[in-house]
Amino acid sequence: MNDLGLAFKEAIRLIFTADPEITTIVWASLRFSLCSTVIASLIGIPAGVALASSQFRFKKLVEDILNTTLAIPTVVIGLFAYTLLFSQGPLGRFQLLFSPAAIIIGQTVLIVPLIASLACSAVSLVNPVVRETALTLGAGSFRTTTTIAAEAHAALLVACITGFGRVIGEVGISLILGGNILGYTRTITTAISLQTSRGEFALGLALGIVLICAAFIVNIMARRIGRRHS
Amino acid sequence: MSMASAYRIRSLTHSFDGRVVLDIPMLDISSGQICAFVGPNGCGKTTLLSILALLLQPVSGSVFLYGVDAVRHRDRELRKKVTLVHQKPVLFSTTVRTNIAYGLHAAGVPAREIRRRVRAIIEETRLTNVADALSRKLSGGEAQRVVLARALVLETPIVLLDEPTNSLDDASRPILRDLLLKANRTRGATIVIATHDTNFVSSLTERIVRLEGGKITDA
Numbered sequence: 312m313n314d315l316g317l318a319f320k321e322a323i324r325l326i327f328t329a330d331p332e333i334t335t336i337v338w339a340s341l342r343f344s345l346c347s348t349v350i351a352s353l354i355g356i357p358a359g360v361a362l363a364s365s366q367f368r369f370k371k372l373v374e375d376i377l378n379t380t381l382a383i384p385t386v387v388i389g390l391f392a393y394t395l396l397f398s399q400g401p402l403g404r405f406q407l408l409f410s411p412a413a414i415i416i417g418q419t420v421l422i423v424p425l426i427a428s429l430a431c432s433a434v435s436l437v438n439p440v441v442r443e444t445a446l447t448l449g450a451g452s453f454r455t456t457t458t459i460a461a462e463a464h465a466a467l468l469v470a471c472i473t474g475f476g477r478v479i480g481e482v483g484i485s486l487i488l489g490g491n492i493l494g495y496t497r498t499i500t501t502a503i504s505l506q507t508s509r510g511e512f513a514l515g516l517a518l519g520i521v522l523i524c525a526a527f528i529v530n531i532m533a534r535r536i537g538r539r540h541s
Numbered sequence: 542m543s544m545a546s547a548y549r550i551r552s553l554t555h556s557f558d559g560r561v562v563l564d565i566p567m568l569d570i571s572s573g574q575i576c577a578f579v580g581p582n583g584c585g586k587t588t589l590l591s592i593l594a595l596l597l598q599p600v601s602g603s604v605f606l607y608g609v610d611a612v613r614h615r616d617r618e619l620r621k622k623v624t625l626v627h628q629k630p631v632l633f634s635t636t637v638r639t640n641i642a643y644g645l646h647a648a649g650v651p652a653r654e655i656r657r658r659v660r661a662i663i664e665e666t667r668l669t670n671v672a673d674a675l676s677r678k679l680s681g682g683e684a685q686r687v688v689l690a691r692a693l694v695l696e697t698p699i700v701l702l703d704e705p706t707n708s709l710d711d712a713s714r715p716i717l718r719d720l721l722l723k724a725n726r727t728r729g730a731t732i733v734i735a736t737h738d739t740n741f742v743s744s745l746t747e748r749i750v751r752l753e754g755g756k757i758t759d760a
Contacts, residue, residue: 440627440631443596444627444630444633445643447620447623447624447625448644449617449621449648450643451647461635
């Protein structure tokens with residue numbers, strides 16, 4: 312068996328024996344990703360729903376800017392956040408750099424535009440008669456907006472799941488803002504990067520398999536939610 | 542029955558992409574009246590109803606709703622006087638009971654009163670067996686009856702209905718007729734129906750306004 316075969320066999324063993332290093336890294340990744348997804352959803356969904364429901368002069372421009380931010384590489388967001396959080400930066404006094412909080416902030420910044428954009432699209436696709444019906448039944452603008460959002464709830468949930476899928480697989484922000492500290496800020500992707508650079512493929516492969524499984528589960532969840540509510 | 546005007550329409554015009562779709566010099570609908578707009582598809586019935594429901598701003602002219610200029614003051618309080626049942630109505634993705642209670646919650650009606658009124662309208666519209674079903678599980682006729690119940694439970698002074706018999710099965714038509722007559726006779730509701738179903742409206746009212754090409758041909 313060649314080196315890759317051995318590494319793969321070792322990776323499977325590490326997963327099935329619940330290797331402590333792997334479980335620590337996976338748990339950290341899940342925690343950071345869940346936290347950033349929840350925070351980003353709390354910001355991005357109301358923002359996207361409000362954008363879709365409102366009419367103002369520069370709406371198209373705002374939507375274009377939002378869509379442009381989706382294409383910004385994670386390392387650029389990481390670098391930008393680094394300049395804010397490092398000791399001489401505007402937020403340096405909070406000493407957040409190389410901490411889980413820094414990763415969560417960076418990941419939140421990464422997926423707020425994504426979730427907002429998907430939420431905006433989801434609400435825009437709701438039948439316009441829903442809005443008119445709510446209005447003719449006496450609903451005010453807030454109740455009308457929440458009614459429209461409720462009609463798009465499956466798509467909004469899929470937006471959150473997509474956001475989670477994006478952050479669990481990102482590496483630039485976690486590496487730059489987290490510092491890849493074992494047992495503290497090391498995530499699945501930063502660990503894979505480190506192990507690969509060291510030539511130690513087994514742990515990297517094991518984490519890669521876990522990451523692919525996580526992405527697979529996320530995709531299945533999104534598809535099932537979409538199908539159930541379609 | 543009071544003969545004050547529910548609607549007073551003067552020099553009303555509306556157009557889409559430069560094409561005039563509505564041109565009504567004068568039309569009055571008395572309070573407590575049942576009035577039907579009848580005409581072929583595309584004659585402007587739905588546009589007129591949307592304007593009367595304060596959902597659409599006309600290009601020119603005036604619409605007075607109980608004496609208030611409804612073109613200038615399309616506020617929530619004025620809108621509470623009118624309910625519109627759309628031609629292609631939608632039910633919210635929840636239960637029949639929650640759908641029917643929607644407008645009552647929006648109006649801030651006390652919970653006990655909401656329960657009482659919802660229960661009563663569910664019985665009247667013969668929806669008892671599907672009261673707790675999800676709206677997407679309903680048949681076309683049941684869904685149409687839920688939409689009517691949701692509108693009528695509000696007991697607004699004016700009820701607008703756009704092609705209300707379109708998705709109704711034969712068994713549901715007498716229910717709709719009875720509900721509309723009851724709302725009109727017991728609480729003096731003004732009912733405006735846009736339809737091409739002349740048989741249905743002729744059993745309800747003699748006030749039939751014929752529209753063609755956006756103009757009234759017979760009032």
